[in-house]
Amino acid sequence: MTTESQTFTEKYDLLGCIQCGRCTGGCPVTVRADLNVRQFVNDAYDEEKLDELARLAEIWDCTACHTCAVRCPKGLKPLEVLIGLRSMIVESGKVEPTVRDALQSVLLEGNPWEKPRAARQDWMEGLDVRIAEPGEHVENLFFVCCTNCYDPRVQVTAKNMVKILNKAGVDYAFLPEDESCCGSEVFTIGEEGLFEMTVEDNTEFLNEFNADRIVTLSPHCFTTYRTHFPDLKHPVIHYTQLVDELIQEGKLAWKGELPKKIVYHDPCYLGKQGGIFDEPRRILKSIPGVELLEFDRKRERSLCCEGGGGKMWVESESRQERLAETRIKNAKELEADIVAAACPFCILTLEDAMKGLGYEEEMRVAEIMELLGEFVEA
Amino acid sequence: MGDVLVLAEHRQGALRDISFEMMAIAPKVAEAMGGEVKVLLLGSGMEEMAKKMSGYGVKVIVADDPLFENFNAEKYQKALSALLDDMKPAVFMTGQTAQGVDFMPALAVEKKLPYVAEAIDLNYEDGTLKAIRNMYSGKVNATVAFKQADTYLVTIREGAVEAPEPAAAGDVEKIDSPLKEDVPYRKFVEYIEAEVGDVDITQSEILVAVGRGLKEDKNLPPIEELAQSIKADIAGSRAATDAGWLPHDRQVGTSGKTVKPKLYLALGISGAFQHLAGMKGAKTIVAVNKDPEAPIFTVADYAIVDDMFKVVPALTEKLKELKG
Amino acid sequence: MKTFVCIKYVPDTSEAEVKVNPDGKTVDDSRFSFDINDADNYAVEESVLIKEDKGGEVDVLSIGPKQSEVMIRMAMAKGCDKATRVEDDRIADHDPLIVAKVLAGAIKDQEFDLVLTGCWADDDGHMATGVALAEYLGVNHASMVKKVEVLDGKVRAHRELEGGLMEVLELELPAVLTIQTGINEPRYAPIKGIRQAQKKELNVVNLDDLSIDPAEVSADASQVVLENLYIPEVESAAEFIEGETDEKAEKLASILVKGGLV
Numbered sequence: 001m002t003t004e005s006q007t008f009t010e011k012y013d014l015l016g017c018i019q020c021g022r023c024t025g026g027c028p029v030t031v032r033a034d035l036n037v038r039q040f041v042n043d044a045y046d047e048e049k050l051d052e053l054a055r056l057a058e059i060w061d062c063t064a065c066h067t068c069a070v071r072c073p074k075g076l077k078p079l080e081v082l083i084g085l086r087s088m089i090v091e092s093g094k095v096e097p098t099v100r101d102a103l104q105s106v107l108l109e110g111n112p113w114e115k116p117r118a119a120r121q122d123w124m125e126g127l128d129v130r131i132a133e134p135g136e137h138v139e140n141l142f143f144v145c146c147t148n149c150y151d152p153r154v155q156v157t158a159k160n161m162v163k164i165l166n167k168a169g170v171d172y173a174f175l176p177e178d179e180s181c182c183g184s185e186v187f188t189i190g191e192e193g194l195f196e197m198t199v200e201d202n203t204e205f206l207n208e209f210n211a212d213r214i215v216t217l218s219p220h221c222f223t224t225y226r227t228h229f230p231d232l233k234h235p236v237i238h239y240t241q242l243v244d245e246l247i248q249e250g251k252l253a254w255k256g257e258l259p260k261k262i263v264y265h266d267p268c269y270l271g272k273q274g275g276i277f278d279e280p281r282r283i284l285k286s287i288p289g290v291e292l293l294e295f296d297r298k299r300e301r302s303l304c305c306e307g308g309g310g311k312m313w314v315e316s317e318s319r320q321e322r323l324a325e326t327r328i329k330n331a332k333e334l335e336a337d338i339v340a341a342a343c344p345f346c347i348l349t350l351e352d353a354m355k356g357l358g359y360e361e362e363m364r365v366a367e368i369m370e371l372l373g374e375f376v377e378a
Numbered sequence: 379m380g381d382v383l384v385l386a387e388h389r390q391g392a393l394r395d396i397s398f399e400m401m402a403i404a405p406k407v408a409e410a411m412g413g414e415v416k417v418l419l420l421g422s423g424m425e426e427m428a429k430k431m432s433g434y435g436v437k438v439i440v441a442d443d444p445l446f447e448n449f450n451a452e453k454y455q456k457a458l459s460a461l462l463d464d465m466k467p468a469v470f471m472t473g474q475t476a477q478g479v480d481f482m483p484a485l486a487v488e489k490k491l492p493y494v495a496e497a498i499d500l501n502y503e504d505g506t507l508k509a510i511r512n513m514y515s516g517k518v519n520a521t522v523a524f525k526q527a528d529t530y531l532v533t534i535r536e537g538a539v540e541a542p543e544p545a546a547a548g549d550v551e552k553i554d555s556p557l558k559e560d561v562p563y564r565k566f567v568e569y570i571e572a573e574v575g576d577v578d579i580t581q582s583e584i585l586v587a588v589g590r591g592l593k594e595d596k597n598l599p600p601i602e603e604l605a606q607s608i609k610a611d612i613a614g615s616r617a618a619t620d621a622g623w624l625p626h627d628r629q630v631g632t633s634g635k636t637v638k639p640k641l642y643l644a645l646g647i648s649g650a651f652q653h654l655a656g657m658k659g660a661k662t663i664v665a666v667n668k669d670p671e672a673p674i675f676t677v678a679d680y681a682i683v684d685d686m687f688k689v690v691p692a693l694t695e696k697l698k699e700l701k702g
Numbered sequence: 703m704k705t706f707v708c709i710k711y712v713p714d715t716s717e718a719e720v721k722v723n724p725d726g727k728t729v730d731d732s733r734f735s736f737d738i739n740d741a742d743n744y745a746v747e748e749s750v751l752i753k754e755d756k757g758g759e760v761d762v763l764s765i766g767p768k769q770s771e772v773m774i775r776m777a778m779a780k781g782c783d784k785a786t787r788v789e790d791d792r793i794a795d796h797d798p799l800i801v802a803k804v805l806a807g808a809i810k811d812q813e814f815d816l817v818l819t820g821c822w823a824d825d826d827g828h829m830a831t832g833v834a835l836a837e838y839l840g841v842n843h844a845s846m847v848k849k850v851e852v853l854d855g856k857v858r859a860h861r862e863l864e865g866g867l868m869e870v871l872e873l874e875l876p877a878v879l880t881i882q883t884g885i886n887e888p889r890y891a892p893i894k895g896i897r898q899a900q901k902k903e904l905n906v907v908n909l910d911d912l913s914i915d916p917a918e919v920s921a922d923a924s925q926v927v928l929e930n931l932y933i934p935e936v937e938s939a940a941e942f943i944e945g946e947t948d949e950k951a952e953k954l955a956s957i958l959v960k961g962g963l964v
Contacts, residue, residue, distance in 0.1 A: 093780060093889030097621070098594055100890035107893070109735055116718060118733040152685065193893025315596050355691070389863070449869065452842070474829065476863040479821075480845045483830035487799060487837035492925035495798070495828040508929070513826045514713075517720040518729060521929040536864075563842045563874045567858070572866030584964065590716070608964040620884035626866055633862055633882075641963045648716055662963055664954065665940070669717060673936075680957060681940040682950050692951030700959040 009045055012081050016074050017041045023068035023078040028304045032320040033061040037068055037078045044081050054088040057317045060096075064188040064309035065268035070300060079309075086190030086310075095189075098313040103191050106198070110180035111146035112313070121177055123148075123155040127162050132173035134208040139171040140242060141211035141234065143225075145218035146181050147344040153351070154344040157217050160373030161239060167378040168251040170242075172215075178205060184220035184269075187228065189310040195228075203231045215242050217369075219270035219343045220308065226274070238270055240342050240368065244279035247286050253377040257289035262371075263336040264292065265327065265350065266302035267343035280342050283368055287375050293334050295327070303327050305353075307345030324353035332359060342368045380411025380502075383467035385418045385458070386431055387477055389449070390569070393427050396473035398541035400534050401434045403500050404471060410502035411468050420457055422447040428550045435546030443555035451480040452564040453557055458485055460556040467529055469507065471500075474533035476633075486531045492524040493531040498538040516651055516673040536632055537655030575627040577611050584610035584641045585660070587630055588618050589653070591646015591667065591686055595623040600687070601645065604694045607701075613637065615653045631656040646686040649674025666690075703758030703852065706809055707749040708819035708835070709742040709777060711770035715825070726930040738773045741820025745881040747888040748850060749818050750781035756852055758815075759783045763808055765793065765801060772896075774904060779895035780888075784903040792909060792916045797924040798830040805831070806838035807914040808907070814876055816857070821846045821880035832880035843878040844871060848885050 009015060017038075024030060024038040035058045043049055053059070062082045069077040089095055095103075102112040109117045123144075132141055148158045165172045183198035206214065214234045216222040222238040246252050262284055270276045277299045285292050297303045305324045306316075328350060331339045339354070341347055344367070351365040382404045386397035397417075404415045415436045419428055422444045432438045441461075445453060458481070462470060472478045474496040486493030497509035498519075507524045509532060524530045579585060586605040592598070592614075605612050612628060619629040630637050632652040642660035647653060649665070649672050657663070658677050665678035666686045675681045682689055713734035721730045738746070749760045762777050762785035764770060774785045786808055794800045809817065817839070822829040829845070836843030848868065849860035861869040862882050909916050917923060943950045943957075958964045 090890065091892050091894060093891060093895070095890050097887060100888075103890060104737075108737055116714070116733070116735050118718075118735075191892060193895075193897060197893055315594075389867075394864075450871070451844070476846050476861060476869075479829040479833065480843075480861070481833070483799065483802070483828075483832075483834040484837040484843065486830075487802070487834045490925075493799060493830070494926055495830045511826075512934070513931075514720045514729060515715040515824075517715060517933065518722065518931050519934045520931050523927045523929050525925045525927060527925060564844070565872045567870040567872055570860070570868040570870060572868075608958075616883070629866065632864060634866055636865075641958070650716075662961075664958075671719065671936075675940050675942075676936050678940040680954060681942045682954060683942065684947055684950060688947045689951055692948050693955055696952045696955035697959065697964065700955050701964070 008047060008050060008084060012044070012084055013076055014041055014045050014081070016076050017078070018074060020073060022071045022073060026067045026071045028065060028067060028323055029061050029063060029306070032323065033316055033318040034058045035061045037062070037082065040085070041078050041081050044085070050085070050088065054085040059085045060310065060314045061316050061318070062309050063268070063304045063306050063311055065304035066273050067268075067304070070272050083188060083190045087192050090190045096314055099189055099310065102313045103186065103189065103194060106181045106183070106186055107194060110178075111150060112181060112185060113146060113150045115150045117177065120149050120179065123158055124162075124174075127159060128166060129162050130173045131176050132209050132211070135210055137210045138173040139212045140173075140215045141209055141213070142172060142174045143182070143214055143216045143221055144174065144179060145216065145221050145344060147348075148217050151344065151348065154347055154367060156373065157344065157367050157369040160369045160378070161217060163378035164243075164252065164372060164376055167376075168246050170246070173211075175209070180205070182221040182224045183228075184224040185308070185310050185312070187224065188308065189313075199229055203229055207231070207233050213237055215239055219267045219274060220345065223269045223273045238274065238276055238342070240270070240276060240279040240283060243372070244282050247283060254288050254375055255377045256375050258287050258371065258375055259289035260337040261291045261293050261335060262338040262340050263295055263331050263334055265295065265305070265339055265341040265346055266299055267341055267346045268302060268304050269308060270342060271302055272300045280368060283372070284340060287371060293336050295330055295334070303330075305346045305349040307343070307349040312345065322353060324349045325357060328353045328357055328359065328363070331363065337363065338371070339363065339365045340368055340371065341365070379466070380408060380413030380468040381465070382408040382411070382413065382415050382469040382471060383418055383465060384415060385420070385470070385472035386427070387473050387475060388419070388421060388427055393430060394473070394475070395541060396475055396534065396536050397431065398434070399536070399539050400471060400473065401436070402539040402542050403534060407469060407500055407502050407507070413468055416465075416467070418461070420446045420454065432548040432550050433544030434542070434548065436548040438548060438550045440550060440552050441555045442552060443557060445555065445557050445560060448566040448569075449477050450561065450564055450566050451484075452561040455481045455485050455488070456561060457556040459488060462489060462529055469530045469532065471532050471534060474535050478533045482531060482533055489529070491529050491531050492527050494522050494524065495533050496535045497532050498535050500532060500534070512651065515648070517671070535651065537651070537658060573625070573627055575625050577628070579611055579613045579628055579630065579637050580635050582611040582613075582637065582639050584608055585613045585630070585637060585639045586610045586643045586645065587613040587615065587647060587657070588623070588645050589615035589647030590617040592618060592623060595621075597687070598623065600690045600694070604690050604697075607694050607697050610641075610643070615647050615650070644674050644678070645690065647674050648672045649677065703752060703756045703816065704812075704814045705749045705752060705758065705760045705816040705818060706763055706814055707742070707745050707760055707777070707782065708763045708805055708817065708832070709746060709773065710739040710764065710820070710823050711736050711766040711773050712739045712823055712825045720933075722931045722933060726932070727928060729931065736769065738776070739820050739823050741822055741881055741883050743820075743888050744883050744885050745818040745820050746777045746780060746782065747886045748881055749816075751886060752816070752850065752852055753781060761785065763805060764788070765795065765804060771904065775896045775899045776891040778899035778902045778904075779891035784905075786905045786907060788907055788912070790908040790916075793919050794921040794924040796928040797926055798826075798828040799834045800919050800924050802831045802834035802838055804909070804912075804914060804919050805835050807912050810839055816876065817841075817878040818881055819878070821882050829880075832878055836878035839878065841876045841878060842873045843880070844873050845880040846882045847879045848882045850879060850885075
């Protein structure tokens with residue numbers, strides 16, 4: 001109820017839809033779930049049907065990859081209709097307990113992982129990290145991301161970043177402990193009130209700092225800040241853009257070779273939503289010995305790993321092959337040694353899939369920062 | 379007179395373990411206070427149970443009354459109120475159990491007597507009775523002293539101490555039931571047995587147990603695979619059953635089952651005392667938890683401080699290799 | 703139906719390191735995360751379910767600091783109607799019987815059918831406050847309740863006993879029920895709902911406002927003294943298996959197989 005008088009139809013511009021079906025046609029989830037977003041846009045026009053639609057399980061299958069929005073010839077965002085339906089469930093309080101706990105955790109602890117705020121910077125232990133002071137000028141202000149802070153599998157992204165920044169003499173600082181969730185998943189889960197609060201609080205917090213730009217380690221934070229934070233005074237980039245710069249400027253020294261075939265998986269929040277496709281590729285190609293492979297579904301057509309859209313907290317009812325498994329199988333067909341990505345959710349879901357398929361002996365899933373950590377002098 | 383009056387607990391015809399456990403605490407307190415231990419039994423048809431308790435060398439006092447056939451907190455409070463006035467023990471003790479918590483606080487308020495709940499130890503020193511309690515997820519102990527009073531009320535945590543072996547023979551005295559009539563406000567209707575599932579974990583030889591650390595039921599498959607590889611049954615702490623990841627009959631703990639398998643693998647279980655009480659008796663306990671301070675490690679024989687999601691698949695693989 | 707639900711603001715110490723302050727009587731809570739006591743959260747949900755079924759009103763009562771108001775607003779967002787927060791540092795809150803006396807003082811002059819509260823608190827775990835409260839109010843009670851059916855002038859309650867056995871009883875109203883975790887699935891309180899709940903009445907009172915004589919609920923009035931807190935020595939006879947994850951798994955597998963345990 002951002003503006004009390006808006007109907008569902010007005011809010012999501014349902015009348016703008018010409019029912020062409022390009023959205024559903026491109027939706028990666030349709031191969032494994034009953035989700036037909038075009039149908040939802042059509043049905044949601046009938047206000048009386050909204051309650052019934054909101055109770056359907058498939059509205060939680062959407063990963064918010066935004067393929068539908070990218071493809072819509074009318075510039076609409078069909079996925080937002082699904083998010084709107086999710087909002088109705090959120091307002092009723094009857095969301096899945098896992099979703100409830102994640103949202104409550106964002107409110108109370110500033111992260112969706114039910115971890116204490118006091119432990120947010122535990123990953124920094126043993127590292128020499130410069131912490132930002134409000135008002136003090138810094139070129140690059142780093143926003144780590146809740147998942148990178150708390151999940152041991154991806155803390156390496158942040159740790160390696162610090163080591164490389166120190167070695168390359170970059171002017172940087174990391175946000176202090178008050179760093180709180182960007183709200184990416186809060187938005188896609190449909191908790192409008194909490195997301196509004198997140199935007200307000202984070203804008204106020206981030207604007208206290210004096211930086212040339214904010215650098216995010218996660219594409220979700222990257223896209224969320226650029227899309228939903230109109231009053232944020234800093235420009236926001238993703239770390240791959242910074243590292244790409246460092247490589248162009250010759251600031252990174254390689255200490256070894258990585259004679260492997262690496263296939264790069266474009267994260268939806270970095271690629272199709274952020275337009276960042278080339279920087280990660282340049283980084284990988286610059287590692288000595290690397291042979292860079294490409295998926296058929298690459299760049300804007302990248303196959304979503306199903307990590308976003310709240311999927312970390314909601315299991316799909318469909319028992320069909322997960323998209324991440326399909327992706328890993330594609331990688332195997334390409335005979336790739338490493339599947340690389342630049343997003344914590346992609347890493348977690350792809351690695352999960354790889355282990356589920358039993359490919360650990362032959363293949364590895366790695367965050368670009370993991371590889372840099374192994375091959376850059378730092 | 380420093381008598382310690384212990385209300386023994388029974389249900390469906392059998393004495394519960396807490397009754398024997400209290401025999402590890404009551405005697406030393408009675409001795410220090412210059413009195414003796416008396417065990418009180420309220421029930422119907424108590425001969426066998428009275429005899430069993432008297433094997434602890436204590437005086438057993440039985441109020442046998444059909445009105446006491448099933449536990450009813452209103453009846454117990456009324457009866458005990460009268461008996462405390464009559465017997466005036468220095469200490470009145472019972473278990474911190476579903477039964478004990480249902481009347482002890484009310485009794486303490488009614489009689490205006492000091493009350494400490496869930497003591498893990500009790501001592502009388504220099505004229506003051508002191509209890510030790512355990513709090514904050516089991517991480518902190520508290521010493522609580524009773525202010526001077528004619529009778530001290532206390533409940534004892536289940537499984538906090540080991541029951542001693544019965545030694546001498548005491549005697550049994552029957553008293554008139556302190557209840558003259560039925561109570562007006564609370565009526566016992568029936569017991570409903572716990573659902574019996576396909577597996578009775580109290581009979582399992584090997585148990586693999588999960589707790590909060592599981593995070594969600596979609597994480598069960600690697601656990602199931604491990605369990606299958608060693609022919610184990612799966613159990614869980616309260617966190618796992620409250621969340622619906624496992625059916626209630628798989629719950630290990632004070633509000634669930636007490637198990638005594640030859641091997642108990644606790645995965646991602648912190649070891650809250652309610653859980654420990656249900657599995658301490660396992661012959662060999664292996665615990666995996668990310669938190670090195672987790673109380674589960676106090677009862678474990680083998681400990682691994684690590685992420686259970688990393689350890690479990692590796693363990694399953696190694697076990698398969700070794701067993702061939 | 704008029705229901706009171708009593709809730710407590712407690713720290714989550716399950717994963718936190720707990721340190722005792724130099725005074726030896728308090729813990730250092732500066733880094734703790736606080737939220738509603740788990741069992742009380744289930745009590746709130748149960749009260750709201752009863753209200754949704756039978757109509758009526760649910761009032762929240764809590765003894766706690768200003769920071770606890772977010773917890774109270776969340777309860778109101780879920781469907782409770784109004785709230786009273788009691789704050790007074792004269793209350794000897796180490797003693798559950800004293801806490802119960804204060805709660806009774808806040809409730810006793812009002813008509814009610816039910817008082818629900820969690821059966822135990824995550825921090826000090828006495829399992830005494832609710833039952834003592836019933837005695838102070840002079841009403842009936844049942845503890846560790848896992849199911850509630852409101853009937854005419856009475857409730858049928860299922861108490862959860864050890865081993866999963868349920869004791870079914872009937873109790874005349876008014877009554878206090880202490881609620882066991884797992885009785886229901888607590889709903890989520892959305893921010894918009896919490897914002898709207900800001901409009902609901904939340905009275906902040908102290909002992910004087912409640913006409914409770916401080917002498918009745920102070921440390922002097924308590925019959926127990928908290929002498930000290932200390933970290934117990936962890937006697938661990940556990941053999942800690944060391945190494946990288948794979949090494950540890952291998953060592954353990956070896957111990958289990960060679961020891962004939964599997």
